[in-house]
Amino acid sequence: MSAPRISTLAFLTPGNYLDDDPYTGLEDTLRLFEYGERLGFDGAWVRQRHLEHGVGSAAVFLAAAAQRTSRVELGAAVIPIGYESPFRLAEDLSLADVLSRGRLQPGFSAGTPPHAELIGDLVFDGDWRTFDLSYGRVARLLENLRGDYLGGPGTVIQSPGNTQRPRLQPHSPGLADRVWYGGGSTRSVRWAAGSGLNLLSGNIVFADSSADFTTAQLGLIGEYRERIDPARPGRVAIGRVIVPFDSADRATRERYRAYAASRHERTRGPQGERRVLFAPDVVGTAEQILEQLRADPVLAQTGELRLELPYEFHRADYEQILYDAVELIAPGLGWKPAPDRGGRPPAP
Numbered sequence: 001m002s003a004p005r006i007s008t009l010a011f012l013t014p015g016n017y018l019d020d021d022p023y024t025g026l027e028d029t030l031r032l033f034e035y036g037e038r039l040g041f042d043g044a045w046v047r048q049r050h051l052e053h054g055v056g057s058a059a060v061f062l063a064a065a066a067q068r069t070s071r072v073e074l075g076a077a078v079i080p081i082g083y084e085s086p087f088r089l090a091e092d093l094s095l096a097d098v099l100s101r102g103r104l105q106p107g108f109s110a111g112t113p114p115h116a117e118l119i120g121d122l123v124f125d126g127d128w129r130t131f132d133l134s135y136g137r138v139a140r141l142l143e144n145l146r147g148d149y150l151g152g153p154g155t156v157i158q159s160p161g162n163t164q165r166p167r168l169q170p171h172s173p174g175l176a177d178r179v180w181y182g183g184g185s186t187r188s189v190r191w192a193a194g195s196g197l198n199l200l201s202g203n204i205v206f207a208d209s210s211a212d213f214t215t216a217q218l219g220l221i222g223e224y225r226e227r228i229d230p231a232r233p234g235r236v237a238i239g240r241v242i243v244p245f246d247s248a249d250r251a252t253r254e255r256y257r258a259y260a261a262s263r264h265e266r267t268r269g270p271q272g273e274r275r276v277l278f279a280p281d282v283v284g285t286a287e288q289i290l291e292q293l294r295a296d297p298v299l300a301q302t303g304e305l306r307l308e309l310p311y312e313f314h315r316a317d318y319e320q321i322l323y324d325a326v327e328l329i330a331p332g333l334g335w336k337p338a339p340d341r342g343g344r345p346p347a348p
Contacts, residue, residue, distance in 0.1 A: 004334075005303060006333040006334055007304070009041055010237070011043070011322060011325075012239060013029055013318060015046050015061070034068050035322065036072060037069045043073035044074060047077060048080070050114060059076075059089065062096050063099050074100055075104075075106070079106060079109070080114065081113075081137045082111065084141070086141040087141075091144075094168060105178050110137065113133070139195065142176050147171035147173070180198040180237075183200065184205045185206045185208050186208050190227055193227035196234065204279075206274060207270040207276070211275075213267070217238075224236065235304060238299055238301075238304065239306040239308045244283075244329060246328055259310060267280045290332045305330075
């Protein structure tokens with residue numbers, strides 16, 4: 001087995017904030033995007049979460065992040081398509097992509113979205129339980145992003161400034177080719193490949209082909225690559241929860257150890273009716289983490305690694321984790337920081 005060689009390094013953050021002070025947490029997340037870019041990361045991603053202390057609209061957040069960064073890719077992992085209008089969301093993402101000068105990397109999931117029994121009736125007019133909330137909704141969004149003209153060849157609309165053929169505005173060429181799908185099952189990765197989407201595979205998969213996480217994830221990547229059009233080979237990014245200790249103080253190290261220990265039991269086998277498999281968190285010194293990552297057969301199958309930052313940590317924790325990852329871990333996997341990074345920042 002060849003050792004992993006990382007060409008693209010990104011991080012994914014949950015965008016935490018306090019219930020009575022959302023501004024401070026969201027500002028901290030924007031500053032984390034700035035910090036990650038200065039460190040040389042290739043991508044900065046945010047989760048989209050509803051009814052929780054997190055980013056409820058990835059498009060709005062990433063438009064703000066575009067004004068605070070200049071180079072780093074800006075991703076969303078993932079937007080539950082079930083709550084979204086394929087046309088209106090395409091408008092929002094296209095606008096954010098134009099503001100970012102073509103840096104958006106939107107990721108999606110399909111199916112009944114989280115908390116649907118609580119907010120489904122608030123989102124939709126009509127009985128949402130009969131609506132198509134699956135892959136077809138993502139496909140319609142892709143069609144809108146491609147910017148085809150609406151109506152026949154002679155269809156025009158009048159606006160105060162001009163007469164024009166109607167299509168989604170602003171049109172951002174290339175955005176449809178930067179769409180990702182969070183695939184955790186055999187069916188989903190086959191659909192993603194058949195639709196020409198890039199593939200996100202994180203620390204959660206389903207045991208529909210194997211009860212072993214590594215075997216299952218390797219199988220998903222294999223299924224995807226067998227079916228993706230060789231004329232446009234899709235990107236494959238792997239996510240891992242990676243928490244290095246090296247520049248943390250003793251109390252923080254103990255907190256990190258306790259965090260990993262609290263989550264270890266779920267990694268022992270399939271969980272729940274859906275048979276969910278969890279990858280163990282990669283926690284320890286840079287030397288220990290490198291040993292684990294170099295032996296990871298899944299990581300050896302792709303050049304893209306995404307650090308999935310833990311929920312409910314503080315900005316200082318996240319900055320320390322990112323700093324250690326860039327300075328002590330990623331170079332050992334063959335990764336090189338962006339050449340225009342703003343100098344070596346001080347340790348947090």
